[in-house]
Amino acid sequence: MKDSHVADDVMNAAVELFATQxxxxxxxxxxxxxxxxxxxxxYHYFESKDDxxxxxxxxxxxxxxxxxxxxxxxxxxxxxxxxxxxAVCVDVLETSIDYIKQGAVFFRSMHMLTEPRRQEVIRRRxxxxxxxxxxxxxxxxxxxYRTDIPLAMLVAHFFSDVHYLSHWYSAEGPESKTxxxxxxxxxxxxxxxxxxx
Amino acid sequence: MKDSHVADDVMNAAVELFATQxxxxxxxxxxxxxxxxxxxxxYHYFESKDDxxxxxxxxxxxxxxxxxxxxxxxxxxxxxxxxxxxAVCVDVLETSIDYIKQGAVFFRSMHMLTEPRRQEVIRRRxxxxxxxxxxxxxxxxxxxYRTDIPLAMLVAHFFSDVHYLSHWYSAEGPESKTxxxxxxxxxxxxxxxxxxx
Amino acid sequence: MKDSHVADDVMNAAVELFATQxxxxxxxxxxxxxxxxxxxxxYHYFESKDDxxxxxxxxxxxxxxxxxxxxxxxxxxxxxxxxxxxAVCVDVLETSIDYIKQGAVFFRSMHMLTEPRRQEVIRRRxxxxxxxxxxxxxxxxxxxYRTDIPLAMLVAHFFSDVHYLSHWYSAEGPESKTxxxxxxxxxxxxxxxxxxx
Amino acid sequence: MKDSHVADDVMNAAVELFATQxxxxxxxxxxxxxxxxxxxxxYHYFESKDDxxxxxxxxxxxxxxxxxxxxxxxxxxxxxxxxxxxAVCVDVLETSIDYIKQGAVFFRSMHMLTEPRRQEVIRRRxxxxxxxxxxxxxxxxxxxYRTDIPLAMLVAHFFSDVHYLSHWYSAEGPESKTxxxxxxxxxxxxxxxxxxx
DNA sequence: AATGAATGAGGATTCATTCAT
DNA sequence: GATGAATGAATCCTCATTCAT
Numbered sequence: 001m002k003d004s005h006v007a008d009d010v011m012n013a014a015v016e017l018f019a020t021q022x023x024x025x026x027x028x029x030x031x032x033x034x035x036x037x038x039x040x041x042x043y044h045y046f047e048s049k050d051d052x053x054x055x056x057x058x059x060x061x062x063x064x065x066x067x068x069x070x071x072x073x074x075x076x077x078x079x080x081x082x083x084x085x086x087a088v089c090v091d092v093l094e095t096s097i098d099y100i101k102q103g104a105v106f107f108r109s110m111h112m113l114t115e116p117r118r119q120e121v122i123r124r125r126x127x128x129x130x131x132x133x134x135x136x137x138x139x140x141x142x143x144x145y146r147t148d149i150p151l152a153m154l155v156a157h158f159f160s161d162v163h164y165l166s167h168w169y170s171a172e173g174p175e176s177k178t179x180x181x182x183x184x185x186x187x188x189x190x191x192x193x194x195x196x197x
Numbered sequence: 198m199k200d201s202h203v204a205d206d207v208m209n210a211a212v213e214l215f216a217t218q219x220x221x222x223x224x225x226x227x228x229x230x231x232x233x234x235x236x237x238x239x240y241h242y243f244e245s246k247d248d249x250x251x252x253x254x255x256x257x258x259x260x261x262x263x264x265x266x267x268x269x270x271x272x273x274x275x276x277x278x279x280x281x282x283x284a285v286c287v288d289v290l291e292t293s294i295d296y297i298k299q300g301a302v303f304f305r306s307m308h309m310l311t312e313p314r315r316q317e318v319i320r321r322r323x324x325x326x327x328x329x330x331x332x333x334x335x336x337x338x339x340x341x342y343r344t345d346i347p348l349a350m351l352v353a354h355f356f357s358d359v360h361y362l363s364h365w366y367s368a369e370g371p372e373s374k375t376x377x378x379x380x381x382x383x384x385x386x387x388x389x390x391x392x393x394x
Numbered sequence: 395m396k397d398s399h400v401a402d403d404v405m406n407a408a409v410e411l412f413a414t415q416x417x418x419x420x421x422x423x424x425x426x427x428x429x430x431x432x433x434x435x436x437y438h439y440f441e442s443k444d445d446x447x448x449x450x451x452x453x454x455x456x457x458x459x460x461x462x463x464x465x466x467x468x469x470x471x472x473x474x475x476x477x478x479x480x481a482v483c484v485d486v487l488e489t490s491i492d493y494i495k496q497g498a499v500f501f502r503s504m505h506m507l508t509e510p511r512r513q514e515v516i517r518r519r520x521x522x523x524x525x526x527x528x529x530x531x532x533x534x535x536x537x538x539y540r541t542d543i544p545l546a547m548l549v550a551h552f553f554s555d556v557h558y559l560s561h562w563y564s565a566e567g568p569e570s571k572t573x574x575x576x577x578x579x580x581x582x583x584x585x586x587x588x589x590x591x
Numbered sequence: 592m593k594d595s596h597v598a599d600d601v602m603n604a605a606v607e608l609f610a611t612q613x614x615x616x617x618x619x620x621x622x623x624x625x626x627x628x629x630x631x632x633x634y635h636y637f638e639s640k641d642d643x644x645x646x647x648x649x650x651x652x653x654x655x656x657x658x659x660x661x662x663x664x665x666x667x668x669x670x671x672x673x674x675x676x677x678a679v680c681v682d683v684l685e686t687s688i689d690y691i692k693q694g695a696v697f698f699r700s701m702h703m704l705t706e707p708r709r710q711e712v713i714r715r716r717x718x719x720x721x722x723x724x725x726x727x728x729x730x731x732x733x734x735x736y737r738t739d740i741p742l743a744m745l746v747a748h749f750f751s752d753v754h755y756l757s758h759w760y761s762a763e764g765p766e767s768k769t770x771x772x773x774x775x776x777x778x779x780x781x782x783x784x785x786x787x788x
Numbered sequence: 789a790a791t792g793a794a795t796g797a798g799g800a801t802t803c804a805t806t807c808a809t
Numbered sequence: 810g811a812t813g814a815a816t817g818a819a820t821c822c823t824c825a826t827t828c829a830t
Contacts, residue, residue, distance in 0.1 A: 024221030160361030418615030558751030
């Protein structure tokens with residue numbers, strides 16, 4: 001259930017309020033009031049408040065997974081892994097800044113999701129991480145990246161930065177976004193390189 | 198109000214439940230049942246559910262600030278900044294693993310705190326970060342650390358790892374803790390070094 | 395929010411119970427049970443228990459102020475002040491007997507109102523008294539009424555009777571109401587007359 | 592249970608708080624805090640919160656009944672009823688001003704008393720009114736006072752002023768008290784006199 | 789006499805959701 | 810499709826009173 005002017009307005013209001021006040025502190029009443037629709041109209045498009053929350057996860061996961069697949073598919077056959085990984089990192093970071101409110105909700109409200117959906121989010125998120133991890137593993141095999149540190153930790157080391165963006169980043173301008181993305185990518189790739197190389 | 202057998206049991210139960218199910222999904226009833234005390238007894242020691250939550254923040258902030266000050270004070274007068282910073286990073290990471298449940302609550306429930314207390318947490322947390330930032334700044338002045346990246350981002354880059362621990366770390370054994378702390382410290386310090394050095 | 399079958403039933407039940415048992419001794423549960431509605435329905439029409447109480451004040455103040463204004467406006471241009479004042483007194487007393495339960499609540503529960511509303515009641519009540527006082531003042535200027543006693547005390551002397559009705563009056567019949575009103579008015583006007591006249 | 596420094600302090604604090612905030616809005620905790628004693632100490636001297644409230648009624652009733660009896664007993668054998676009644680009225684009014692806080696509680700919190708005690712207060716109050724009524728009746732028999740108005744209403748007419756004092760009187764000075772008492776007595780006795788006399 | 793921790797019943801309020809219209 | 814009145818379960822919190830010390 002997801003189109004029409006009503007559904008969009010509701011989702012936007014929900015993201016805004018959930019990011020600002022938290023999911024638990026936001027009543028359905030507040031959401032519909034902010035969206036300028038009635039409760040009945042909302043329940044016509046969304047099954048529950050949980051559905052609203054899941055919508056945020058779903059669209060973000062769909063978006064980022066799609067972009068990741070695209071970048072990898074679009075990579076030149078002879079491209080070095082470092083080049084691809086850099087593109088991926090920059091893209092994730094930029095997208096996360098674009099959707100920083102959704103990101104704030106994402107990392108803060110996972111435990112508010114009802115159970116089957118929480119599992120789905122975890123599964124899709126893991127799939128995403130695995131694809132990212134495969135890139136690093138390839139770089140390790142090719143001798144570019146350090147192997148003295150567990151793969152899982154390297155992945156976590158990168159996504160911690162993605163995660164943390166909503167805790168400190170505040171939009172000053174469009175250029176800032178690309179600069180931040182490139183600098184964080186740089187920090188990550190620097191630490192990833194073989195120490196002795 | 199913060200001692201007696203009752204207060205401790207309640208706090209422990211609260212940490213456990215808040216970390217597992219989230220603050221909003223945990224009723225005071227569940228907390229007191231888990232602690233084996235009555236609701237009235239709990240309200241004798243804590244003013245509100247919010248007070249319970251704040252207690253988690255307060256004790257963690259007090260602990261970590263204390264340790265940070267101690268390490269800096271205990272550093273040999275001729276110690277290089279890198280040595281001190283490494284000790285600080287390792288300590289923060291190890292402490293965060295020891296109190297990983299409190300950490301999970303910390304980063305997930307800040308918006309559930311009532312306003313004056315939320316401000317206090319933010320203030321104390323900022324003070325902590327500032328002290329950490331001062332170390333890096335000293336390293337920059339001494340020529341050890343890179344200056345091409347804003348100080349605030351370097352700080353965020355480290356604390357994102359601290360933050361993220363509760364999302365992926367799970368205790369496999371006592372050695373693991375020190376290993377993880379040392380490896381994450383390593384990643385951070387590697388990326389911090391002057392690129393051209 | 396103040397119509398619909400539900401709102402009326404709730405208000406009536408509230409007046410009855412507040413007058414009989416007092417506001418503090420009456421639970422919202424008792425009110426909704428007496429009104430035959432659910433708690434949720436009540437909270438759809440009233441914001442709080444306090445709102446219920448304020449509703450009693452509001453309707454009584456509105457009613458009596460309206461009637462006072464009407465009587466003064468309707469007075470013949472050449473009417474003596476004594477004639478107008480008598481009409482006002484009789485009307486206030488009769489109305490107070492008609493709404494004797496509301497009156498019982500009025501004088502007993504003012505301190506249970508939350509602050510901004512308590513101020514509003516005081517303000518509106520004062521406006522009402524001032525209008526009444528203006529009539530007496532006119533009578534004093536015209537030489538009908540005594541001036542050896544402060545105006546405020548004369549006003550209090552009358553409203554004390556209004557106030558006290560709910561402490562001793564009990565409805566024996568419709569005639570009694572008009573008799574009581576006329577007799578109390580008589581007592582008041584007698585004491586108001588210039589002693590030496 | 593009623594002496595010792597503790598009991599007095601508690602009673603004074605209770606009167607103050609009950610008069611200011613109302614009985615229902617005042618917790619035992621607030622009373623003992625204001626009195627500077629502990630809860631246990633209070634419960635050593637008073638059986639219940641209700642006991643505290645009843646104490647206010649008891650002392651006021653005892654005091655006023657005692658004074659009434661005294662004045663009547665002390666009247667010269669050949670004293671006119673008007674003289675005695677005037678003395679009684681002035682005394683009641685002055686005493687009520689002296690104990691105006693107790694009076695505020697008296698008229699506002701009767702329905703908060705537990706049942707047997709509420710009946711006792713009503714009974715003793717009625718006895719007091721009856722004695723007062725007997726004076727008026729004597730004046731009627733002696734031809735001084737009007738008989739066209741029911742005795743009960745005449746009594747109510749006077750006590751309404753006593754009652755109402757706490758709603759408008761505020762202490763400006765010691766002289767004011769005697770002036771107010773004498774003026775209200777005057778208003779009452781004026782209206783009491785035979786209209787045709 | 790005095791303490792104050794502990795009890796436990798009760799109260800006001802919120803809110804996601806349903807459903808007749 | 811849309812409304813919004815109504816539901817009813819759940820939640821946080823208060824508080825008079827007791828009792829071991």
